[in-house]
Amino acid sequence: MIAIQKEDVDVGKLIDAAKQLGTGAFVIFDGIVRDDDIVEMELEAYHDVALKELKRIAEEAKKIHNLLSVDIIHRIGRLAVGENILIIVVGAGHRAKAFDGCRFIIEAIKAGVPIWKKELRKNGGRWVPGEHQHGTGKI
Amino acid sequence: MIAIQKEDVDVGKLIDAAKQLGTGAFVIFDGIVRDDDIVEMELEAYHDVALKELKRIAEEAKKIHNLLSVDIIHRIGRLAVGENILIIVVGAGHRAKAFDGCRFIIEAIKAGVPIWKKELRKNGGRWVPGEHQHGTGKI
Amino acid sequence: MKVKVRFFARFKELLGTDIVVDAATGIALNGLIRDIAAKNSEGYDEIFDENGTFKDFVILMRNGKRIDSTDAPQTKIEDGDEIAVFPPVAGG
């Protein structure tokens, strides 16, 4: 399951659904709205492009790290402190691949999927600056 | 929660219970009974020593990787293919620490916690050889 | 010809989004966005420097594909194009 949605997901159910022949390890990343003096977080996506990009990243991770399953749920809309923002469930035969694959996916999402976050504070909002990427320079 | 037990756990509930001020990322490891032509897996622990060791590893990981929370549930007894063997839930402020902390814990468990696995096949059983550790050599 | 322009994040707050324009045939990507951004000077200044060139961090897409902003003057807009303009991403 690859999705960009407002609704939360049940991590345990995602894991159960991803189990298949040969799975020996899951590594799950769960990004949480951190209490940086904020009231809420607002997330916005360029939906179609972001979804296509998540699917591409999942396929690339599967190939590079020999993964058996990849689920990515990125939430959008208003989220309170402590809520899940992003859940990545990676299944593999062995732990090293599951760890490397999961890490690869989160780094790729941070680097290039068109989703933005705004921290809503008592005294106003602030768009979270990206860690990566410029409009110029063909790297 | 650090435990060695027969019962399975609800990963989603573990995560929810671990959320605290400052948590921005969880990394979860979930080890699964892999279908290596086996019928079941039987796990045995030197319970008191293994539990003490899991607690020591959790504390060490917290210190080294600046983690906010660590939960480890290692199951014992007979487990069918696809069942959870080991669940590690690591909470941290940021993803790098959560990944490094979770990896540290699973490697430490593999290296030195007195728990053993026997693969039960149609034609008999086989104790899984350890990846580490000898009785001699003060390394 | 009809073109849709989508701004995101703080660009969207200043300039709106899903803007459908009737663009002149032969217009280039930089000219198209300059014309639209001109309606709000704060929005314009977020995206363009004093020479009317895209600021370094501004990211452009045409129909879901990245366009290097230095190529914008050579990128001719076509009928039905969807153009996206946004600041660095911060998902995850």
Place this chain on the structure above:
Amino acid sequence: MKVKVRFFARFKELLGTDIVVDAATGIALNGLIRDIAAKNSEGYDEIFDENGTFKDFVILMRNGKRIDSTDAPQTKIEDGDEIAVFPPVAGG
């Protein structure tokens, strides 16, 4: 003096576990385990080499603390000790 010996995994299958023995005062760790393992030659051969020395991979604990197997001959057993003998661990 009373001592408890615990074998695990395949050692347990061959030799049993939670064996409470009345050990002679001054007995060393290697002697204690040799005496108990002697009751089953297959179990003995899993743990000891032809010289009666612990095989390299055998792990020993006294009261939950590792004892290097090369130190076993110098390790005197005390009343109430819990000794554990096991093959390399394979949890996780």
